[in-house]
Amino acid sequence: MRWFGFGFNAFGQILKVFHPKELRSYVERSGCCLKTSRISASWSRRASLHLDGECVREIATLTLCKLDLNRIGYTSCCFPGYPLNLPLVTGGYIAPKPPFYRPLSPHLTAKSLALGAKHAILLSVSGAVYTWGLGSHGQLGHGGLTSEEEPRVVEALWGMPMSCVATGGWHSVCISDGGDLYVWGWNESGQLGLPSRALCQDTASSPSEKPQDGEKHEVFISIQAFPALLDVTPSCEIRTISCGSRHTAAVTSEKSLLAVGEYGQLGHQTLISLDEPQRVEFFKEQQMCVVDVVCGAWNTFAAVAKEEVACS
Structure with missing residues (x-):
């Protein structure tokens, strides 16, 4: 699928503001293309989920944005037991405790x-x-x-x-x-x-003007x-x-x-x-043919089908 984005762009999540613009739909890795299949939108970035390429058997998750983490005061922190560097605001922390868990009612599936x-x-x-x-x-x-x-x-x-x-x-x-x-x-x-x-x-030219007799009240x-x-x-x-x-x-x-x-x-x-x-x-x-849509707080990402798929 091809993905297009439009809306808030202060952090470079999209390439243009109110005009739909196609996102970069692939990245090169070991000579293979990982095609974008899903977008997850947030306030200051967009994350793309990529499926297998022809010679790649793993699923890669990439964060696509133009933020210079070092320039804006971010530091890197590694979660205990995981070899993954995570960007944190200076003074930020990662809580080692498990997430809060509260079961729903048994009848709620x-x-x-x-x-x-x-x-x-x-x-x-x-x-x-x-x-x-x-x-x-x-x-x-x-x-x-x-x-x-x-x-x-x-x-x-x-x-x-x-x-x-x-x-x-x-x-x-x-x-x-x-x-x-x-x-x-x-x-x-x-x-x-x-x-x-x-x-x-x-x-409206005069929003305070009262409707005349016979006119509908909006x-x-x-x-x-x-x-x-x-x-x-x-x-x-x-x-x-x-x-x-x-x-x-x-x-x-x-x-x-x-x-x-x-x-x-x-x-x-x-x-x-x-x-x-x-x-x-x-x-x-x-x-x-638009087949999916994902909204961030202030922007929108739309997926279109492959060119050979005809719209009804």
Whole structure:
């Protein structure tokens, strides 16, 4: 697969900001190419997972970034018992104790887990959705703004099996088995694909002007405290989805990429924020089939299929 990136670039994670740019898809090692198969995005770097090359039988994990660790005050530290040098901020440390472990309820068999800034969303093998953690922005989907210390089922979705969950900084999304998209949480930047007052005021000539008689009153949503079915136009099924801090990106059954939320990380080749999902035309114009998407906090990485695979 070929990977393209766009969005926040202060650390050199991507080669261009709001215009999709192909990442280096291979590295040379012993005369062989290790092709990129997966991207893991973070705040200041991107990590690429590479599969076997023709003459390489091991799996290599590479960190691709332009940070000069020594120049910005990083030191190298070796974890006890492991011959791997890890970059640490001066004064940083590695705790030798094992990670904190707390078992979930026996009836909770997890299929996948997504973590937001201060909340978690779990998809069980039965397709039920559970959330817990901070609820101040409605990101738990229970209809209120209170926090939960234990996993609690999202009752509004009960009886509708879900196939995928994802979470941003303060919002959550999931996809049903039928390809429908449900969203909830914070919508300040339009990241839920619902009308945002902040974005409307940016474009309105007189936002304080009252509607005239007979005009519709626009309903704006700052916080959506329970799951809402998002009506995507034109109608399509959603196959996979990923969330950044204030944006959301999804791959459709037609292998197009949709993006909504805060400006440059949407791939629309503009810095304008959107509160309605729009197709990223770059991939359509290049006749590319998008098959996967991974969002970092402020950037997006999209995978396209091999050239011989035709889009439906």
